[in-house]
Amino acid sequence: MSLDAQQRADRLAALPWERSTTARKGVFAPFVASVRELVSHRQLLGLLVRRELKVRYKDSALGFLWSLVRPITLLVIYYVAIGQFLGAARGIPDFGLFVFAGLTIWGLYSDIITNSTTSIVNNAGLIKKVYLPREIFPLAATGSALINFSIQFGVLVVATLALQQFPVSWNLLYLPVAVLIVLVYGVAIGLLLSALNVYLRDIQYLVEVGLLVFFWASPIVYSWSFVVESARRSELPWLEFVYLLNPISNALLAFQKGIWKGGSEDRVMGVDASGADIVVAAQPWPADLDLRLLVVGVVGLVLLWIGQRVFARLQGNFAQEI
């Protein structure tokens, strides 16, 4: 470990100077530099993700199972209250699978955003004392959300297999696309909010309310056909258009199209009083869904770049503002 003093001095003399200033100039160069810095800290990122997961369920007997308790409880509530009492299940085949698919991907999005938002403030001790690329904290929050998502997704796949509703079709390709879009938007918004939350603690409460609004503004407990139907009935054709402006709605539709077999075929759901079959038609998936996903993805990448630049601009004062 010890090195001859002269050798050390000679090695240091050959090293380039590193300058610590906030603003690196350029459009993409600073973004790339930050990404490179993060890549060089990937081992630490892994350790931070492990820490988050370990600490969350420390000293509890069920441990990891708790991460499944919440979505399954929500599933039961929506299944009973909205599916049976309000009757949504009559128009949505495999209602349980449908809701769980929506909850799974939405859970990823909302976990990334809520955990990221408080990540900088929660790691104040470290940020004040040690220099690290600070993006690592929102990313660690994203990593732990991703692991929770994987477990839930595993349960979802097992459920589709058990109910013999596993979709063997090209639609499966929508799944990774939907996850990527959610990741890009989650990280972009998470970076932005985590930095703003240092300066304005109101953000973390605003996020809770905002996520609640967007939860109901997305096709999670009701299906896309309900939106199309009410737009038609109320003669407000622009409603569909406005509804699909939300990038996460597009990702949700893609995810459902990928994993929810019942949405892509006509189903007979019982018989009516006269003895005729009640047929629920396949979901009227937006015709240009592929193009929409492409556009949403590109916009997301731009947003990610903006989020990182704002973060970089604001992080210079983190240590003194926390």
Next chain:
Amino acid sequence: MTATRPAIQDPPAVIRVNDVSKRFVIRKEKSLKERIVNFGRSNLHKEDFWALRDVNFEIPAGTTIGLLGANGSGKSTLLKALGGIIQPTSGYVERRGRLAALLELGAGFHPDLTGRENVFLNAAILGLSRQQTEQYFDSIVDFAEIPEFIDTQVKFYSSGMYVRLAFAIAVHVDPDILLVDEVLAVGDEPFQKKCMDKIAEFQRDGRTIVFVSHAAKQVERLCDRVVVLKHGEVVYDGATDDGIKALRASFGS
């Protein structure tokens, strides 16, 4: 002690501080409501405070330099600027080589993780890879003298055990530059001696140490140069014994 230190042929500078100033804006409101209510009048609720003003100096490799000054003179701010933890308002700091900061021991510890998990986490924070940490692990535990508690959660540690483990990690990261903020007064007497021996070993290795302390004796023993700050400005930069006189003089007014 100086005699045991190797002479380095024209040592390269490892830290350059160029015209560094740091302004803190002291705001008196924090919530959205207060900001909206006071919008437009917000300048009334701000106050400028210069923690550092036009600080300039260079640190050559292998020196041990002491930053001195009264409370609130800007020492710790300067140390944080050297470590890249805060960004100067104007001017810049340049440095090279691996840097480790002993600003607060155990800052990266998580109370609910075990000593072993914290060693890996903290070493990664200070820049060691997993393989390197594995290689030094036994030596870290030996240095901290807590082998029997390494798999206990650190929230059950005594404060002495806590800082000993943190110090042991920090000295094993093989830094070229070590920033130390009043943390050497930790542990019992034998452990303090051990720390001092480690510092002396670092000096023999030609590592650069930047040291903030109020203990004049410690500074006299360890440093070969001191910088004295007063109200954020450098009032003295030079040999140790005159520096301590300058420090005493700076308390005066």
